[in-house]
Amino acid sequence: MSGFGGVLPWARRTLVEKDKILTSEEFSAILGICQIVPGPNIMNLAVCVGSRFAGARGAIAAVLGLSIGPILLVLLLAVIYDHYSYLDSVKGILRGISAVGVGLIASTGLKMMRDEFQYPAMLLVVVITIVAASYFHLGLGWVVLIASPFALFLAWKKAHKL
Amino acid sequence: MSILLSLFLKLSAFSLVAFGGVSALLPDLLDLAVYQERWIDLQTFSDYFAIAQAAPGPNFMTVTLLGWHLYGVFGAFLATFAIAWPSSILIFYLQRLLLGIKDPRKKQAIQYAAAALAIGLVLSSAWEIALHINHGMAAYALTVFTILFTIFTRWHPLYLIVLGAIIGSMGLI
Numbered sequence: 114m115s116g117f118g119g120v121l122p123w124a125r126r127t128l129v130e131k132d133k134i135l136t137s138e139e140f141s142a143i144l145g146i147c148q149i150v151p152g153p154n155i156m157n158l159a160v161c162v163g164s165r166f167a168g169a170r171g172a173i174a175a176v177l178g179l180s181i182g183p184i185l186l187v188l189l190l191a192v193i194y195d196h197y198s199y200l201d202s203v204k205g206i207l208r209g210i211s212a213v214g215v216g217l218i219a220s221t222g223l224k225m226m227r228d229e230f231q232y233p234a235m236l237l238v239v240v241i242t243i244v245a246a247s248y249f250h251l252g253l254g255w256v257v258l259i260a261s262p263f264a265l266f267l268a269w270k271k272a273h274k275l
Numbered sequence: 276m277s278i279l280l281s282l283f284l285k286l287s288a289f290s291l292v293a294f295g296g297v298s299a300l301l302p303d304l305l306d307l308a309v310y311q312e313r314w315i316d317l318q319t320f321s322d323y324f325a326i327a328q329a330a331p332g333p334n335f336m337t338v339t340l341l342g343w344h345l346y347g348v349f350g351a352f353l354a355t356f357a358i359a360w361p362s363s364i365l366i367f368y369l370q371r372l373l374l375g376i377k378d379p380r381k382k383q384a385i386q387y388a389a390a391a392l393a394i395g396l397v398l399s400s401a402w403e404i405a406l407h408i409n410h411g412m413a414a415y416a417l418t419v420f421t422i423l424f425t426i427f428t429r430w431h432p433l434y435l436i437v438l439g440a441i442i443g444s445m446g447l448i
Contacts, residue, residue, distance in 0.1 A: 146373045149389040152362020154296040155333040160363045161370050172367055180355060183332025184339055188351055190326050191343050198322065202444045207325040209443020212414040213435045214328035216421025218298045219401035223426060225394045235391050242395025246302070247402050253303045254292045260392055268387035272380040 124158060135162070151257075155179065232271040238264045279346055279353060281312070286338065286357035291365065295393030295400075297335040297358065302403040308341055315344055321408035329436055335359070414448050 128134045135143070143165075147157035156176055163175025197203045229235045241263055245256045285307055293300040301324070308314045315323075320337075323344070327336035335358055342354025376382045409415050421435050442448060 142374065143370075145386055146370055147366060148393065149373065149385055150362055150366045150369060151293045152290045152296070152365070153293075153333060153335045153359055156335075156359045156363055157366045160366050164367055164370070169367070172363070176359065176363065180333065180359075183330065183336065184351060184355060186332065187326065187330040187336045187339055188343055188348065190330055191323075191340055194322065194326060201446065204322075205443040205446050205448060206440045207322045207443065208410070208414065208448040209417065209439035209441070210329050210436055211321050211325040211408050211439075212417040212443075212448055213421045213439035214324060215401055215405045215409065216418040217328070217425065217432055217435070218301075218397060218404070219418070220422045220425040221298065222295075222394050222397035222401060223422065225390060225397070229391065229394065232387075235387065238388075238391035239395040239398070242392060243399040243402070246396065246399040252306075253289065253300055253396070256396065257292045257294060257392060260395065261388065264388035264391045265384070268384040268391065271387050272384035275383075 124155070124162075128162065134166075232267075232275065235267050235271055238267055278312075278314070279350065282314075282342065282345060282350070283353060283357045286354055287361050290358050290361040293358075293362070293396075294389060295397040297333075297338060299393065299396035299400050301337065301400050302407075304337065304341070305404070305407060315341065317407060319344065324404070324408065329440070411448070413442075417442060417448060 125140055129137050129140050143161045144158065147154055147161055150157055156179070159175035159179045160172040163171035163173070165171070167174065194203075226236075226239065229239065238260055242256055242260045245251045245259050246253075251259070289300050289303060305317075305320055309317050309320050320341075323340040324337050327334065327340060330336055335355065338358045339351045339355045342350035342352070342357075344350070346353070373382070373385070376385075405415070405418055409418060417439060421439075424430065424435060425432065439448075
């Protein structure tokens with residue numbers, strides 16, 4: 114619930130620094146895996162951490178614990194929105210927030226891209242993905258299908274070079 | 276009922292290709308909900324996007340709100356479940372396999388490949404969402420400001436969201 118702007122930093126603080134359930138290396142390894150797999154990253158993390166302690170039941174408990182509170186809160190906001198969305202100031206506020214939100218998503222991508230400059234050939238995959246998605250307007254599934262052979266090939270080379 | 280089924284199936288399919296998380300599939304979600312199925316209009320979609328950004332918690336809330344719009348609280352939980360269950364089952368079985376890979380280079384290669392895919396998808400997602408929901412120079416200026424600010428400072432994103440809300444409430448965007 115206290116995960117403004119994403120839950121990851123908070124998850125790290127709680128699991129590693131406060132409760133010492135995982136070591137920092139374990140957390141990074143699990144996080145790395147969760148970012149490989151598609152789907153909501155934070156749900157994936159919950160599945161990994163939960164199943165580590167109590168198998169499938171732990172995974173389900175972790176996912177529910179992580180999502181139910183925020184879902185109820187966002188629904189409350191949605192009810193408020195339904196009542197006040199006709200107000201010009203509310204419309205303005207939402208326009209302002211969505212402009213910031215787009216920027217936050219872009220900067221997540223750009224921050225991740227920093228690491229790619231140690232092996233610039235990998236940027237080709239990024240370019241292919243962007244062209245397929247934004248220029249040719251292919252659906253997500255097609256983009257992944259087209260770009261992943263290049264991604265795997267270049268990643269294999271990168272892993273052997275660094 | 277057929278709307279619910281179609282929502283459930285399409286979101287479940289998205290779950291398995293959403294490298295880079297839910298941010299990466301927002302344009303596909305927009306295309307599906309606004310242009311193909313006409314479940315909601317563009318304004319409502321971008322308002323839901325904004326509410327999801329402003330609310331604490333995971334960033335898949337745009338999906339939750341779409342479900343809520345279609346079928347109330349049940350729709351909200353169904354949509355959230357649909358976006359999460361395929362990838363959750365995948366990671367549940369895959370995690371041991373991936374953690375167990377002995378050859379560190381193989382492991383690295385898989386990680387690099389997924390990261391590159393995620394970067395491309397997230398960036399093009401941001402680009403397309405911006406084209407759809409930013410109207411006018413002021414909105415783009417705010418987006419660019421947000422990007423620069425988050426890259427060059429370590430401020431919490433919440434301050435930027437509050438700033439966006441204040442600027443927006445003055446009618447500037």
